[in-house]
Amino acid sequence: MRVSELVAESGVPLATVKYYLREGLLMPGVATSATQASYGDAHLERLALIKALAGAGLPIDRIRTVLALIEHPEYSLFESLGRAIAALPPYLDEATSAEFPRAEAALGKLGQVFDPRFVAVAQLERALRAAEDVGIPMTDERLEVYGRHIRGIAEYDLALMPASVEDAVPYAVLGTAIYEPIITALRRLAHQDIASPSNYPHDHPHDEVDERHEQ
Amino acid sequence: MRVSELVAESGVPLATVKYYLREGLLMPGVATSATQASYGDAHLERLALIKALAGAGLPIDRIRTVLALIEHPEYSLFESLGRAIAALPPYLDEATSAEFPRAEAALGKLGQVFDPRFVAVAQLERALRAAEDVGIPMTDERLEVYGRHIRGIAEYDLALMPASVEDAVPYAVLGTAIYEPIITALRRLAHQDIASPSNYPHDHPHDEVDERHEQ
Numbered sequence: 265m266r267v268s269e270l271v272a273e274s275g276v277p278l279a280t281v282k283y284y285l286r287e288g289l290l291m292p293g294v295a296t297s298a299t300q301a302s303y304g305d306a307h308l309e310r311l312a313l314i315k316a317l318a319g320a321g322l323p324i325d326r327i328r329t330v331l332a333l334i335e336h337p338e339y340s341l342f343e344s345l346g347r348a349i350a351a352l353p354p355y356l357d358e359a360t361s362a363e364f365p366r367a368e369a370a371l372g373k374l375g376q377v378f379d380p381r382f383v384a385v386a387q388l389e390r391a392l393r394a395a396e397d398v399g400i401p402m403t404d405e406r407l408e409v410y411g412r413h414i415r416g417i418a419e420y421d422l423a424l425m426p427a428s429v430e431d432a433v434p435y436a437v438l439g440t441a442i443y444e445p446i447i448t449a450l451r452r453l454a455h456q457d458i459a460s461p462s463n464y465p466h467d468h469p470h471d472e473v474d475e476r477h478e479q
Numbered sequence: 480m481r482v483s484e485l486v487a488e489s490g491v492p493l494a495t496v497k498y499y500l501r502e503g504l505l506m507p508g509v510a511t512s513a514t515q516a517s518y519g520d521a522h523l524e525r526l527a528l529i530k531a532l533a534g535a536g537l538p539i540d541r542i543r544t545v546l547a548l549i550e551h552p553e554y555s556l557f558e559s560l561g562r563a564i565a566a567l568p569p570y571l572d573e574a575t576s577a578e579f580p581r582a583e584a585a586l587g588k589l590g591q592v593f594d595p596r597f598v599a600v601a602q603l604e605r606a607l608r609a610a611e612d613v614g615i616p617m618t619d620e621r622l623e624v625y626g627r628h629i630r631g632i633a634e635y636d637l638a639l640m641p642a643s644v645e646d647a648v649p650y651a652v653l654g655t656a657i658y659e660p661i662i663t664a665l666r667r668l669a670h671q672d673i674a675s676p677s678n679y680p681h682d683h684p685h686d687e688v689d690e691r692h693e694q
Contacts, residue, residue, distance in 0.1 A: 309614075312612035312613055313612075313613050315609070315612065316609035316610075316612055316613045319569070319605060319606075319609050320569075320609070321536075321568070321569060340676075341674060342671070342674050342675060342676055345670060345671060345674055346671065349667050349671075353536070354534070354535075354536060354660060367664075371668065376668060376669070376672040377671075377672050377675055379671075382668065382671055384664045384667035384668045384671065385664075385668065387660065387663070387664040387667070388661065388664035388665065388668060390534060390660070391534075391657070391658075391660035391661040391664055392661060394530070394531035394534050394535070394657050394660070395531075395657045395658065395661065397527035397528075397530065397531055398527055398528050398531045398653050398657055399524075400650065400653055400654060400657065402661065406635065406639075409631065409632065409635045410632055410635075410661070410662065410665060411665065412631075413628035413629070413631045413632050414628070414632075414662060414665045414666050414669055415669050416624065416627075416628045417624065417625055417628050417629075417666060417669075418666055418669035418670050418672075418673055419669075419673060420621065420624045420625075421670065422670065422673045422674060424621075435615065436670070436674070438613050438615055439615060440666075440667060440670065442606070442609050442610045442613055442615065443606075443610065444663050444666070445569060445602065445605070445606035445609070446603065446606040446607060446610065446617065446625070447625065447629060447662065447663075447666070448602070448606075448659050448662075448663075449582075449599045449600075449602040449603035449606055450603065450625060450626065450629045451629050451632060451633055451655075451659070451662070452564050452597075452599035452602070452655060453586065453591060453597065453599045453600065453603060454591070454629055454630050454632075454633035454634075455560060455633050455636065455637065455651070455655065456557070456560060456561065456564070456592075456594075456597055456599065457591040457592050457633075458633055458634060458637045459556060459557050459560055459637060459640075459651070460557060460592055461555075461557055
């Protein structure tokens, strides 16, 4: 297909497609003349992948890292997963401490391995500290409830993991990057569903004021 | 305390403190001379809050929105929650469609209310579409497993909600913003725990290659 069709099919604007081509994230098409090239399904698939990773908040150099992990699974699944997680947001600044007392305690209570080389350990430490700083610290009870449910999700994720490393790496990497925004959105919507006025019928003072004004 | 102590206690650099003062996110101290001001615990608390929100990925104008919701809970809890969620990442571009077929179907299957005005509906739609585009679409079974566990977490969150709207709004807003990175980090660590070499003993080809070279 021509580049105009690639733009139409993928929903990615022409300027962005050209940018990805220049940056080498999208492989060049087959030249059909001095100014035209032909693109195929592989280009469409690659654009969908880049778009999804960009939508998950990855800057261009991190997208390049993840694409390399998926394309050339030279590491074990475990190692690839670690490298992919390191490429995903949130990004910690350089000055991050090498001490993770909160994360270590939490993982100990959950009975999980604590390895300070895992980037997610530093992410957990920072997030637990932020919760503490704003006055809603993680409690043992909350950790138990969260940990149990998150373990249930993670076990389901891993149970569906393809058997071959070639397929397992993209599944694990994309499953982490792409399903996090789904989990976040589902939790927000569950909050809104539970907190909706039909469940909290007396909790809409603003609406009541509006109604009084209208009467 | 003096500004130097505020910097030391909060861990926020002086330049950043001055920036927050200029932007009006941090209230001014009490002037003690032409060039000095005195700060108190309210300033420390505010800095912790701004730091936590910035750490959750909020740009300055969104932090301002969330602070306003917390400081002046003029809306109901439900309305405040909706406005707070709209201020949290991921941020959708203007061109977002007003059609949410995937989110509507998913919420229908979960038995939850579908309201296209919820910003999280657009977030869910985009995330579900991204999963589809990269070839790991949400299945009914995965949705059931995720939905059940996320509901469990959300119900726990709401059960601990303070009774007064004044306390409930900051709890709900911060609980959403601050606990999302914790959930993300915990899922990543659960994946790494389950996928660790002790559970997948034969899945480290890279290590094996290294060992061969060393022998």
